Amino acid sequence: MRQALTATEFNFPGQTGVYHGKVRDVYSIGDLLVMVATDRISAFDVVLPKGIPFKGQMLNQIAAKFLDASSDICPNWKLATPDPMVTVGVRCASYPVEMIVRAYLCGSAWRAYKSGVREICGVKLPDGMRENEKFPLPIITPTTKAELGLHDEDISKDEIIKQGLVSADEYAVLEKYTLALFARGTEIAAERGLILVDTKYEFGKYDGKIYLIDEIHTPDSSRYFYAEGYQERFEKGEAQKQLSKEFVREWLMDNGFQGKEGQKVPEMTEEIVTGISERYIELFENITGESFDKADTTNISERIEKNVLNYLATR
Structure with missing residues (x-):
């Protein structure tokens, strides 16, 4: 099974802070933000116990495409996408x-x-x-x-x-x-x-x-x-x-989970995880009209760190 990135602990040069969100980890470097789209998945405001391979890459690349396609409407924070799972942009309040x-x-x-x-x-x-x-x-x-x-x-x-x-x-x-x-x-x-x-x-x-x-x-x-x-x-x-992600919510609801107190997340078997990953690839290809090119998942953290450091060195 392909690797999934569910946690990051980078320490980039000049880093002043990090925020771990539901599915994204955001690193502050001066006026820059390095946003890592992890493979974590959330539903009903709960982060589920297993990551979904390639989910972060898909979300990051879809978002980058639509940010570029709407930049004439209003300014947006994106400066670059140095890695399939990373967007670097300006830090906004x-x-x-x-x-x-x-x-x-x-x-x-x-x-x-x-x-x-x-x-x-x-x-x-x-x-x-x-x-x-x-x-x-x-x-x-x-x-x-x-x-x-x-x-x-x-x-x-x-x-x-x-x-x-x-x-x-x-x-x-x-x-x-x-x-x-x-x-x-x-x-x-x-x-x-x-x-x-x-x-x-x-x-x-x-x-x-x-x-x-x-x-x-x-x-x-x-x-x-x-x-x-x-x-x-x-x-x-x-x-x-x-x-949409509604199919994940429906699977959870069918198995008695809606994020309420006392409810337990149903078991995420390898079959379930693979199925969700495949559905996300379908979403990517239908929304963008492009074939999904799977990035190398041999060592995701090492790849991200290398690509971000290379980008920062050129600024």
């Missing part, structure tokens, strides 16, 4: 909210709606909607950014501004960027025969400007439907064929 945008009623929003909820993050929803139904216009349903091990919490635009998390003027810019990025992602997805259903964006500030940070339009942060057959499945009330 991040906003403590995630901008989630939804074009269809599904996932957690549908689960809430089905239970009787008719307002999500201050956005009122009409009665009579069905699962996977398209909204007249995309809606923004922000969340707070939780620390590792804690759950992100839904929050309204009004509460964000009232609590001083983001100023009214800056929130207007985040909203504008969010909708424009989503429109661009929707266009690119349509060219691939896909529907961009929902996604999240994170922003920060650098040198007085608002920057797009972190990943965008990856299957970890986004949900895609296949366009072909969408309408027919919707009319019949059938599940949509989709590209």
Whole structure:
């Protein structure tokens, strides 16, 4: 079985700190961030016990592609990708909210709606909607950014501004960027025969400007439907064929796990891990339209360290 990178402990020249997130390890070097997309996988805000081979590479390369494809909309943090699992960029002061945008009623929003909820993050929803139904216009349903091990919490635009998390003027810019990025992602997805259903964006500030940070339009942060057959499945009330991490959540839920206290993560057999890896490769190839070129996994940490050091030496 291929190796998976689940932990990193680098010490780069000039390093001033490191943050270990759910799936990414972020190293600070002056005004630079070295973000390593590990093979860890999380669901329901819980990091699962086994890594998924090539997952980090896929997410990093998808994010790099979409950051480049949207750099005319707003500035973003990316400077270079010196390794298949690494992006280096400018260090921004991040906003403590995630901008989630939804074009269809599904996932957690549908689960809430089905239970009787008719307002999500201050956005009122009409009665009579069905699962996977398209909204007249995309809606923004922000969340707070939780620390590792804690759950992100839904929050309204009004509460964000009232609590001083983001100023009214800056929130207007985040909203504008969010909708424009989503429109661009929707266009690119349509060219691939896909529907961009929902996604999240994170922003920060650098040198007085608002920057797009972190990943965008990856299957970890986004949900895609296949366009072909969408309408027919919707009319019949059938599940949509989709590209997202939802299949992992569904496997967990089918085995009695939703991240709640007292619940135990089901056993991740080699067969399960390999299956998830293969699904991620399918996601990569469908989203990008490119064949996935597996990087050498003989010694991932050594490879990353060498590539990052070479990049830093050229700056």
